[in-house]
Amino acid sequence: MPAQLLDRPSRSTAPRLWTPKHVLVTRSAQDEAHTAEILRRVEAAGVEDVRLLTADRLPTAPKGETEREAYARAKATMAVVVAPPSMLKPQPIPPSADWRLDLARGCPAHCQYCYLAGSLSGPPVTRVHANLGAVLAPIRSLTGSGSVTTGSAHRAGEGTTFELSCYTDPLGIEHLTGSLATAIAEVGTGEHGAGASLRFTTKFDAVEPLLALPHGRRTRVRFSVNAAGVERFEGGTARMPQRIAALGALARAGYPVGLTIAPVMPVDGWRQEYGRLLDDVAEAVADVPDLDLTAEIITHRFTPGSKQVIEGWYPRTKLEMDETQRAAKRSKFGGVKYVYPKETMAELRGWFERAMPERLPAARLLYWT
Template identity: 30%
Template sequence: MKSFIPLRVYYEEVVEEYEQGKELLERYKKMDIPLIPINAHHKIEELRCRPNKEFTKMKKYLILGTRKTVNLTPNDKSADFIVPFTSSGCTASCLYCYLVCNFNTNSYLRIFMNRDEMLGKVKKMIKKSGEHKVYELGCNSDMVLENTITGNLKWAIEQFGKLENATVTFATKFDAVDDLLTADHNGHTQMRISVNPQEIIRKVEFGTSRLKDRIAAANKMFEAGYRIGLNIAPIILEEGWEEMYENMFREVKELLLPELKEQLFVEVIFMTYGLPNFYINTECMPNAVNLLDKEKMKPKGPGKYTYRNEIRNPAEDVIRGFIGKYLPEASISYIV
């Protein structure tokens, strides 16, 4: 994976009050990258009014700020609580990216400096609950990607390693895990590697790591003592999907370490596609595949589409069949 060098950096001035903020600004100043002060990371007027066709160009910008709201959100899927953590947004451009429904064209990577405050919220929750809980980091970003810039994921893993009654979890589409292999995780961290057929990665998940590299990263993390899950997401029912997914399962079976498969848990998520994705992709990436097919899809809340039951349910049976055939040792955590 190539390291991310931003075209320009926008920063809230408060960032200079944090060690990490000073270090990042110094780093980019030495590289002659333009540093532009802003009042607030969520109100950058000159970026708000840019046209859709500048979406991928804006993905090359980096925004530094502080997170203003750090309340934990209860969850019933991959974790007990979602922790708003040190980043939101991403440098990649997956055509279906759910962040676009929240941030529209401003889905660029934002990094927040107040990590101690966020961890403090988790510690309070641990004290209050008194029971073992799972905390998800980076539901609005990809922490492995962010870690290549800040080292925040390694830091968080080591902090969680010292906490009782807490497991930390994160999902990723990136293979840059080498920095995490030496982290003192104390068995308190699980990684879910997100997979899709290589054809879909190539045509839809622009800027993310290849399937083979993601699997290699999962193996390395397992050998470093982490618990590993497979996040098959999102399932995209494009023409030829059955063959593509069967090939993917075959490859996953062949390449994952046998001991890893013994402990594997699997999450399956069918694609939700937003109208903001459709409009932005059509203008910014006109040659990319169109994922909105109203014959196969039905509305799912305002401005979002998902597969109709008569398409989705048989597909779920097929995916369950592949899991049973190729990964019989795995347990299925959920399918949505």
Template identity: 40%
Template sequence: MNQWKERPQEQPKELPNEQSNKQPQEQQKWHYVPQRVFFEGEALAYPLGQKIVALCRELGLPTRQIPSHNRVTGLPGDTPNQKYAEAKKTLVVGVKRDLRFPTCRPSADYQFPLMTSCPGHCEYCYLQTTLGQRPYLRVYVNVEEMLDQAAKYIEKNTPKTTTFEVASSGDPLSVEHLTGSLFKTIEFFGAQEHGRLRFVTKFTGVGPLLKARHNGHTRFRFSLNSARVVRDFEHRTPPVAERIAAATQVARAGYPLGFIIAPIMVYPGWEEDYLQLFDHLKRELASIQPLSPPVTFELIQHRFTARAKKVILERFPESRLDMDEEERKFKYGKYGMGKYVYPDETAKSMKNLLRTALLERFPDAEIEYFT
């Protein structure tokens, strides 16, 4: 495999992917094309590893073999901001060896991480700290082994239904045009009587998944926010209008549909902005009402930790995120750790306003939680 050398900045080539080329232009433009791809040697023994190698050759992407997907060195960049940006241009292909699936409350019973990170540069993202110095995109090639393990979890819990969250550590739809792993996983769960799948995305390349045999066993969720939050903090992600348009395609394909409104932020005019978002969503979904099963909503207020604030300000020195500890309530979590959330009175008014507004527009909706 060629030793990696930095290539000149240029417009990425279009992916020679038959399924991708059939998608609308606005979806294709958000297709992630890395500038460099690193492979664990063991990953090349898997068909998906070979598929990605062939794609790299076709696109002329520089490749490099590494001993471990957990240790990637030599990326360009002098400042934290530059290093972060270059990491996001890097795809790492590896084997997931630990097949124990952590719990994933309140979203699901277990995590099912097909990949980590995403191409977006969302300033507030909790992955800023959970991924630490490894914000590069990483995909796992041993998908069949992971699915076999999921089957064991499902069998152990039968007759109870066991749910798995695919997007706990990244956005799998953002790399689906490279891997096809999400399609395979959706069809696997479509055949499971007692297994269910969930994932959330900000991206819009839904085309290849519309024909998957999901059998209603995968809840397809989109992350939405007010126009101001998306503009100021969700860099390199599709606009809300395009996400909602993709959601309508998903609903027409028969998937159970959901939305995560997160992180909900308080700023001058925030109430009106979120109501406008809900009005937009109602208009676009009107043609496919009633949704069956009913649409779900998850509401998550903005929060941050002291460590997250430090990392965010290093990577986004000009950030306008409101992270004033004096205006927040400190909420203790596991192991004595804690985070800053909105004061109780603010959180209560936020919950009441948004819950009422959503149920007025979507009377059959389920508000799964507010946190």
């Protein structure tokens, strides 16, 4: 038995829950029915600073605040807002899913490689969308369309897929919102029609409220997992054994589950560390009947913009972001991101493509990037 599993926690272990210091509710959000449920949960979590704003604009940062101070304040703040029309029009999200739906924007975790640093502008406040019905409404009209899983020979069994974790970790804020459970139950019972499925990735482990939901095997929960040498960059999240135990609990409750192994980094001893990770997952799901397990593998990359933001947020980070050790990859729009050199990518990919079927044969590899 792998060493980590000797101390694998039971589901009685208290999950890692985020409690914001400040909750702001915009004027428009106060008119939404779902806001009452959010405020009930916020009160139950013990948040004392809850402000009902008289406008829809969030307060500006105090004058003289440093970038690090602004980051800390924003990360401790949850805002309840109304998603504008521009966010209610789902966008394709390859290679993950046919379409993206945003329950929220922003994440409470403190991952030093955070890709949101280059994707979302402004202070990293977690913005929860109160107009939940409007966010979920496009599912019915879009089911049957899409270019990733819909009509795909490789992934057709997933139906039309809707990604919930492009700009947030929905499980990390679920105890404060209830939005994720609503989405899972509505899709699971066919309220939005047949043929649709949800998917999201998480680094948290508070899965107990999801276990008894009528999910109808229409929501795939993927856990972001990594080697121990990379986990140290993931502040404020559940530890790896807790995530793996949570994955096993959801699988036994009938959910399709998955691994998002990301961001893969060639840290010291990476073969042994990633091998141990795969062994631990294999042990956690060994007793699951009708297991539906996928894997998505994403290597580390960064952009000049995300590097600048991350170094402002985490000035002492040991995360490797040396452009001279990377290969520049340019998009058709002229943007650039730095990935590992071709030789390193080939070595990493070759190892995973051999190790996955050997150590975790139940997993279906969806893509590598």
